[in-house]
Amino acid sequence: METDINLAATHLGEDLIEKILNHEPTEVISAILESGAPVWYQNETEGISPLHAAAFTQNVDLVNLLLENGAVWNAADHRKITAGDIALSFNNCEIYTVIRNAGIRSELLLGLLEKRPPTDSTTLILRTSDETASGSSDAFLSSNLKYTTDEHGQNICMVEADGDQVGVMMGWEEDIMRETVEKLCGDHPNVSNLKVLNIGFGLGLIDGLFQRLPKVPTEHVIIEAHPDVLNFMRDNGWYERDGVRIMEGRWQDFVDTPELLNSGGFDVIYTDTFSEDYSDLKRFFEQLPNLLADGDSRFSFFNGLGATNALFYDVYTRISELHLASVGLEVEWSDVDVAPDYDRWGRSREYFSLPIYRLPLGRMKLI
Numbered sequence: 001m002e003t004d005i006n007l008a009a010t011h012l013g014e015d016l017i018e019k020i021l022n023h024e025p026t027e028v029i030s031a032i033l034e035s036g037a038p039v040w041y042q043n044e045t046e047g048i049s050p051l052h053a054a055a056f057t058q059n060v061d062l063v064n065l066l067l068e069n070g071a072v073w074n075a076a077d078h079r080k081i082t083a084g085d086i087a088l089s090f091n092n093c094e095i096y097t098v099i100r101n102a103g104i105r106s107e108l109l110l111g112l113l114e115k116r117p118p119t120d121s122t123t124l125i126l127r128t129s130d131e132t133a134s135g136s137s138d139a140f141l142s143s144n145l146k147y148t149t150d151e152h153g154q155n156i157c158m159v160e161a162d163g164d165q166v167g168v169m170m171g172w173e174e175d176i177m178r179e180t181v182e183k184l185c186g187d188h189p190n191v192s193n194l195k196v197l198n199i200g201f202g203l204g205l206i207d208g209l210f211q212r213l214p215k216v217p218t219e220h221v222i223i224e225a226h227p228d229v230l231n232f233m234r235d236n237g238w239y240e241r242d243g244v245r246i247m248e249g250r251w252q253d254f255v256d257t258p259e260l261l262n263s264g265g266f267d268v269i270y271t272d273t274f275s276e277d278y279s280d281l282k283r284f285f286e287q288l289p290n291l292l293a294d295g296d297s298r299f300s301f302f303n304g305l306g307a308t309n310a311l312f313y314d315v316y317t318r319i320s321e322l323h324l325a326s327v328g329l330e331v332e333w334s335d336v337d338v339a340p341d342y343d344r345w346g347r348s349r350e351y352f353s354l355p356i357y358r359l360p361l362g363r364m365k366l367i
């Protein structure tokens with residue numbers, strides 16, 4: 001019985017894809033959908049879906065029709081290509097935007113329904129069910145970390161996840177951190193008396209940059225949760241630095257405590273954690289109105305989710321902008337050229353394969 005249903009679904013799905021690729025009129029496609037063809041179908045040979053086919057034939061009406069009927073906006077074929085990528089390759093902005101907006105709507109809706117168990121495959125960008133040290137905070141915080149220099153000569157901090165060595169922080173990101181500090185502090189009205197809060201020390205790249213500002217921050221709070229990172233900080237003299245206060249634990253342990261809030265708010269806040277997903281970042285966004293000092297204060301975060309695919313990165317970037325707006329922050333984006341140099345960084349760039357980093361700079365909106 002189950003085999004019969006699978007066979008029928010395969011037959012209808014193949015027929016749907018074929019008719020779309022053959023440019024059959026929209027009414028014909030509508031009729032096939034009404035007859036029960038599975039709009040989520042992906043063929044076995046290439047993994048392409050009806051939405052891939054509609055993007056390939058550049059038929060925006062069909063793209064809309066399929067999405068209205070439940071097509072999966074982020075389905076990737078066997079080569080990891082989505083319908084949005086196909087639209088981009090044709091430079092078809094209209095179709096790309098329709099698919100991207102469907103992604104934003106779908107992920108926002110899933111965000112609203114966050115309490116339900118994450119069983120839906122379309123949640124792949126913003127939530128994770130990864131139980132290894134790269135996807136689970138508990139697993140990460142109880143794993144051993146290794147600080148070393150890799151074969152490309154970059155400083156790295158590694159953790160073992162699922163039998164693989166995964167980078168917690170990589171030296172190549174220093175350009176991003178430098179540009180971030182420049183945007184956060186360079187022309188800050190309070191630059192001679194800054195109070196800075198950084199979440200996640202890692203290699204200490206951004207904290208080192210804060211400390212090398214022409215005027216060292218008056219107060220520099222670092223919240224760091226991992227015992228090995230705290231040891232590394234101790235070994236490298238961070239506990240003895242003037243003006244530096246290290247809070248040992250997770251940001252979630254301190255974010256609403258007098259210990260953090262009594263300092264009267266921060267001029268600059270940055271966050272870049274590891275093994276947390278977008279819902280954690282969103283929870284941090286919600287705390288910003290309590291943590292920022294005033295209308296001149298600035299916020300940034302490591303914008304790295306979905307950075308292996310232009311469509312996913314775009315959807316994630318816009319969702320974070322919407323969520324920041326909902327807590328009263330306006331975001332200005334700038335681009336940092338991080339075109340991968342595979343000879344220089346090799347596989348250490350796999351999690352960020354896009355050539356451009358979108359750097360967020362948030363400020364409280366003036367009412």
Ligand SMILES: C[S@@+](CC[C@H](N)C(=O)[O-])C[C@H]1O[C@@H](n2cnc3c(N)ncnc32)[C@H](O)[C@@H]1O
Pocket residue numbers: 137168169177199200201202203204205206207223224225226229249250251252272273274275276
């Ligand atoms: C990617 S690294 C940060 C790199 C840093 N921006 C730099 O410039 O080197 C992430 C850091 O966040 C820490 N971390 C992870 N989860 C955390 C949490 N919930 N609270 C505080 N720190 C956390 C990790 O132990 C790690 O040191």
